[in-house]
Amino acid sequence: MKFLTYIVRRIAFSVFSLIGLSILVFTLSRILPGDPARMAAGPRAPEWVVEQIRAQLNLDKPIYIQYFLWVKDVFRGDLGYSLVTRRSVTFDVFEFLPATLELILLSTIIFIIGSIVLGAIAGRWAYKLPDNVVRAFAYIGVSTPAFVWAIIFQLIFAWWLGWFPTQGSFSEGIIQPPKITGFKLMDSLISGNLIAFKDYLWHMILPSLALAMSPIAQNARIIRMGMVENSGKDFIALAESHGLPDRLIMLKYLFKPSVIPAVTVMGMSIAALLSNAFLVELVFNWPGFSRYAVNAMLNKDLNAIVASVLVIGIVYAVANLIVDVIVAYLDPRIRYMERGE
Amino acid sequence: MNKLKLRITNLTRKRSSLETRKSSPRRESLKRAWFNFRKSPLSLVGLGISVFCIIVAVFAPYIAPYPEHAGYYINFDEAYQPPNWKHPFGTDAYGRDVLSRVFFGFRFSLMMAGVVLSLVVPPGVILGLIAGYFRGTWLDMLIMRIADVFIAVPPLVLALAICSVLEPNVFNAMMAVSLMWWPWYARLVYNTVSSIRNEYYVIAAELLGVTKTHIMFKEILPNCLGPILTKLTLDVGYVILIGASLSFVGLGAQPPTPDLGTMVSEGAKYLPNYWWVTIFPALAIAFIILGFNLLGDGIRDIFASER
Secondary structure (H helix, E strand, C coil), X not given: XXXXXXXXXXXXXXXXXXXXXXXXXXXXXXXXXXXXXXXXXXXXXXXXXXXXXXXXXXXXXXXXXXXXXXXXXXXXXXXXXXXXXXXXXXXXXXXXXXXXXXXXXXXXXXXHHHHXXXXXXXXXXXXXXHHHHHHHHHHHHHHCCHHHHHHHHHHHHHHHCCXXXXXXXXXXXXXXXXXXXXXXXXXXXXXXXXXXHHHHHHHHHHHHHHHHHHHHHHHHHHHHHHHHHXXXXXXXXXXXXXXXXXXXXXXXXXXXXXXXXXXXXHHHHXXXXXXXXXXXXHHCCCCCHHHHHHHHHHCCCHHHHHHHHHHHHHHHHHXXXXXXXXXXXXXXXXXXXXXXX | CHHHHHHHHHHHCCCXXXXXXXXXXXXXXXXXXXXXXXXXXXXXXXXXXXXXXXXXXXXXXXXXXXXXXXCCCCCHHHCCCCXXXXXXXXXXXXXXEHHHHHHHHHHXXXXXXXXXXHHHHHHHHHHHHHHHHCCXXXXXXXXHHHHHHHHCCCHHHHHHHHHHHCCCCHHHHHXXXXXXXXXXXXXXXXXXXXXXXXXXXXXXXXXXXXXXXXXXXXXHHHHHHHHHHHXXXXXXXXXXXXXXXXXXXXXXXXXXXXXXXXXXXXXXXXXXXXXXXXXXXXXXXXXXXXXXXXXXXXXXXXXXXXX
């Protein structure tokens, strides 16, 4: 029951922040210089067309009324009309978001496995050669931006070695799976198209690896630090004095408590993935939501910009919520701290 | 009365009287800071890289082998030269020396970081201080809930969105990043203030009837400097990353500005044949960020061992 209260409070907080975010982005898109009606009509349209569009988009009304009209539309599932794709923004969101989510999911899996393995190796052989190698990698990994990794990987593994495709999501001549869920991996599995599944996965590897690099480095560092700190604790000495096998001490007593701090900063890792996807999708020409958002931004497509910031905000809020629930589940102290304040 | 206040505040300072007894306490603590800093060789490497980048940035017109290649310069005879003795990083599509442009790129990156951080830190710190000191009042609610809104979406995404509605150039990129960066400082200071809000020296000052401004700026603020300074150094790298990302997307600096992000995205068109045009600026971004990250870790070590 207490757990449930915590979750409800947490959700209410997220919803509040998202409402604030929608006001912020909407206001920015309306008060900053530039005339959306003129942009929608095109530079050579006569003045009366611009006026008509202005009335149609409610731009002639005060800003708070515009906002309420916009919110009303959002609740009807209407995010407006995109000037770039010439389609409803809602349609575009459902069209492009799955590809980005797939990418982020794969890199989350990669960075969780990678950071646990590297962190455990560094913690096990602390201050020895493997630790130094991992630490050097961690410093370089944290400092190198994801788009730099993306370009380096593309150059080495795709162009020079030819192991992976250089860009896109499907090779030429592959029969694409029918649209069922929108998630191409799932669709190709459902329709039994294993060739498309393999091809798509193959295209995903380099971008998701580039995205995963800095979270791997960051979390490996945290896990290593936790293991080094915990190895001096009394419960380890106790386990050792009881003659427990080394591997058991490592896994059960040393490794497990060292992972929790890494889980708490996973929200930060997800923020990094979401924002870096904007650049990595550009490098690999991945047909995802971030590339769509960047195109909208470059073309001043206001409806699509507002919608994409909000969608990213929602994805981020949901991801953070999941992380917080996992942490609270793993570490009961946090639940009680929240209540005790 | 003023003299008494001064004495009391000196007595109530967090620093113990043991260390202030030495002949010149400031010099002593600087010495100790340096000792804690150089304990880790990586911090020294970071300091070296950061100082190197700053020197290169400041003296770019004098150090760069071809300073005129920084802006509009075209010499198609020398285009696409791979790295050689004359051009260690090769030349780009217009025959410009990539090394010279990277030197000028450091200039833009550091300028971005300098301008953004000096615009952002004062308001962020002051707002965090006010919210933390008046914890639980409507002021706290107002400031921190607004800050939460800015933090509700990853920083780069908001920066991109703000940039997109403005004209794309270096100045607007700086303004956009500054606009959404202050909440991080407000939050950092807020958390620090909350933890020292009920220390004895604050309560003592309050009981003496010292003004609130004095308590906030003279009693509390000096004790928040450690975390602020650490974050500031680490943020140099982070702001450089955001700035480079903005220009990489095309919403920040525009060509032919020798911005590192712009150079990477321009060069990426010529992959894989002319890889040096994009790889060297890309590595330069990683290099400068690495330097400031290591330096930030060193500064954190100073304040961590003080406690």
